Amino acid sequence: MSLQKTLFGKLLLLTLAMVILLGSLVSVVLYHSGLDSAQAVIRNKNLAAAHHIRGYVQPLRSVVQYLAAKDFVREAMDTDYRDESRLLELFRVLQDANPTIHFIFAAYEDGRLVINDYVPPPGFDPRVRPWYEAGVRAGPALSGGIPYREIKSDEWLVSFSQVLLDEDGGLRGVVAIDALVDAVMEVIGARDPSFTTARNLVLDHEGRILFHAQDGLIGTRFAGWDSLAPMVGEGSGQRFLEVDQRTWMVQFIHEEPLNWTVVTMVEKREVLLPIMWRILQSVAVVLCIALLLSAFMARNLSAHIVGPLRLLEQRVRDVVDGKALGQTRKSVPLAELKNEIGTISQAIEAVTEHALYHKNQELQRNNALLERLSQTDSMTGLMNRRKMNEQLEQEYSRVCRYQGTFVLMLFDIDHFKQINDTHGHHVGDLVIQELAALVRGMVRATDSVARWGGEEFLILFPETDQAAAMVIAEKIRAAIAAHRFPVPRPVTVSIGICQHRPDTNLQELLIAADKRLYQAKSGGRNRICVGDSE
Ligand SMILES: Nc1nc2c(ncn2[C@@H]2O[C@H](COP(=O)(O)OP(=O)(O)OP(=O)(O)O)[C@@H](O)[C@H]2O)c(=O)[nH]1
Numbered sequence: 001m002s003l004q005k006t007l008f009g010k011l012l013l014l015t016l017a018m019v020i021l022l023g024s025l026v027s028v029v030l031y032h033s034g035l036d037s038a039q040a041v042i043r044n045k046n047l048a049a050a051h052h053i054r055g056y057v058q059p060l061r062s063v064v065q066y067l068a069a070k071d072f073v074r075e076a077m078d079t080d081y082r083d084e085s086r087l088l089e090l091f092r093v094l095q096d097a098n099p100t101i102h103f104i105f106a107a108y109e110d111g112r113l114v115i116n117d118y119v120p121p122p123g124f125d126p127r128v129r130p131w132y133e134a135g136v137r138a139g140p141a142l143s144g145g146i147p148y149r150e151i152k153s154d155e156w157l158v159s160f161s162q163v164l165l166d167e168d169g170g171l172r173g174v175v176a177i178d179a180l181v182d183a184v185m186e187v188i189g190a191r192d193p194s195f196t197t198a199r200n201l202v203l204d205h206e207g208r209i210l211f212h213a214q215d216g217l218i219g220t221r222f223a224g225w226d227s228l229a230p231m232v233g234e235g236s237g238q239r240f241l242e243v244d245q246r247t248w249m250v251q252f253i254h255e256e257p258l259n260w261t262v263v264t265m266v267e268k269r270e271v272l273l274p275i276m277w278r279i280l281q282s283v284a285v286v287l288c289i290a291l292l293l294s295a296f297m298a299r300n301l302s303a304h305i306v307g308p309l310r311l312l313e314q315r316v317r318d319v320v321d322g323k324a325l326g327q328t329r330k331s332v333p334l335a336e337l338k339n340e341i342g343t344i345s346q347a348i349e350a351v352t353e354h355a356l357y358h359k360n361q362e363l364q365r366n367n368a369l370l371e372r373l374s375q376t377d378s379m380t381g382l383m384n385r386r387k388m389n390e391q392l393e394q395e396y397s398r399v400c401r402y403q404g405t406f407v408l409m410l411f412d413i414d415h416f417k418q419i420n421d422t423h424g425h426h427v428g429d430l431v432i433q434e435l436a437a438l439v440r441g442m443v444r445a446t447d448s449v450a451r452w453g454g455e456e457f458l459i460l461f462p463e464t465d466q467a468a469a470m471v472i473a474e475k476i477r478a479a480i481a482a483h484r485f486p487v488p489r490p491v492t493v494s495i496g497i498c499q500h501r502p503d504t505n506l507q508e509l510l511i512a513a514d515k516r517l518y519q520a521k522s523g524g525r526n527r528i529c530v531g532d533s534e
Pocket residue numbers: 412413414415416417418420424425426427428429432453454455521525
């Protein structure tokens with residue numbers, strides 16, 4: 001896998017880890033803060049409902065307690081006291097003073113009902129009505145408020161009642177106040193725009209619903225009461241409850257004097273959905289930021305690491321392929337980077353430069369060798385014919401320009417064929433090699449000696465005239481003739497000498513030397529013939 005892919009892979013993993021970590025953190029924080037604020041909202045609604053109920057109920061309870069304490073209310077049942085008008089007047093005044101009072105009335109053990117503006121249905125017996133029974137049950141205390149349907153209108157009412165007792169504690173009757181449930185629900189049952197599933201309800205000490213927006217539920221037992229009841233003693237609190245197969249977030253306040261519990265409940269789904277949505281948005285934002293960051297990092301890494309590394313890789317390939325030998329260091333900006341890549345690059349450049357130096361040295365050596373080989377006769381180590389031609393051209397040009405002279409001496413081994421034939425080619429080779437060494441050792445360094453053909457040699461004597469050349473030629477001839485070659489007979493050479501004349505070209509000069517050699521051969525061999533080009 002390429003470095004770039006590996007880097008991207010690792011960055012992706014890092015990004016995912018960041019998203020998971022930050023996302024979890026953000027989710028936990030958002031979940032708890034969202035839940036806390038939702039709970040605070042529900043708690044405030046619950047408090048407001050409780051305050052409202054308290055404010056609504058308390059004056060009614062006070063009126064009932066006040067009436068139950070009055071003798072004339074109790075005594076209204078007596079047969080000698082038939083003046084109901086005073087009592088009815090009091091009821092009216094109290095009702096006018098408090099518009100929340102729907103009915104205010106007293107009922108007596110003899111079955112009589114004292115009430116304003118209400119005609120009971122035929123056969124009506126107050127002693128079997130729920131408010132009467134509740135008052136008797138609670139006596140002498142105030143009954144906690146019970147819900148019941150008004151017998152004629154079928155409206156839901158909440159009744160607060162208290163028994164009327166004589167001095168001996170005998171039951172005389174019950175005084176009661178009815179409040180309309182609707183009036184309370186108008187306030188505490190109002191729809192809430194922030195939580196559409198929010199609802200307030202009031203429960204009595206047995207979990208019966210006293211106030212609820214749905215009339216049908218009033219008087220029934222609250223479905224979550226079993227779970228809520230153990231907590232009611234704590235005064236207030238909150239918990240999740242399963243009601244109607246849905247989970248609700250429930251906040252409650254227990255109203256001690258009434259022994260009522262004011263409940264505010266919101267469906268959990270409605271609380272959690274906005275929180276979840278906010279978490280989702282935040283995680284998306286975190287994801288976007290993380291992706292942007294990793295993209296930026298990937299770009300940065302690519303620009304500062306992967307890019308230079310690729311250049312470096314290419315450079316190394318070039319070095320390996322030998323392409324780098326033709327380049328200078330300046331063409332590679334990597335070496336100027338002030339980091340590890342720059343250091344590696346510098347090292348590569350140094351190695352390349354080193355290799356380049358050695359390659360050049362080797363090349364020079366090889367070139368020199370090649371040049372030498374191209375100029376040298378491999379058997380004798382003397383100049384070859386090609387090199388001698390160059391030398392001749394050079395000398396000829398020089399002489400033409402500076403008015404000097406030179407001499408050519410062409411010589412050939414006599415009867416060399418016989419040596420080969422008699423002793424073999426390898427012996428012939430040895431003779432040629434020994435003769436070459438001998439001649440080379442006899443002439444000046446400035447003289448050029450070449451193997452001109454098979455057993456034929458040419459010597460160029462610069463700045464030499466014919467007379468001087470004759471002397472050298474004779475010395476060479478004599479030395480060869482006297483030398484003991486690896487053959488059992490003397491080896492001699494025939495020599496042709498020719499001096500350069502201003503009117504002679506090189507070709508003519510060579511032909512002339514060859515002619516003199518031929519003359520020497522035909523003249524009996526082992527001799528020297530001299531002459532110019534004519
Ligand atoms: N061993 C050996 N023989 C060579 C070499 N070059 C030429 N020869 C031989 O030299 C001989 C020259 O023979 P010829 O040209 O007939 O001349 P010669 O026998 O020397 O007779 P003259 O020159 O007339 O005295 C030939 O047989 C060539 O094969 C060489 O490098 N090594």
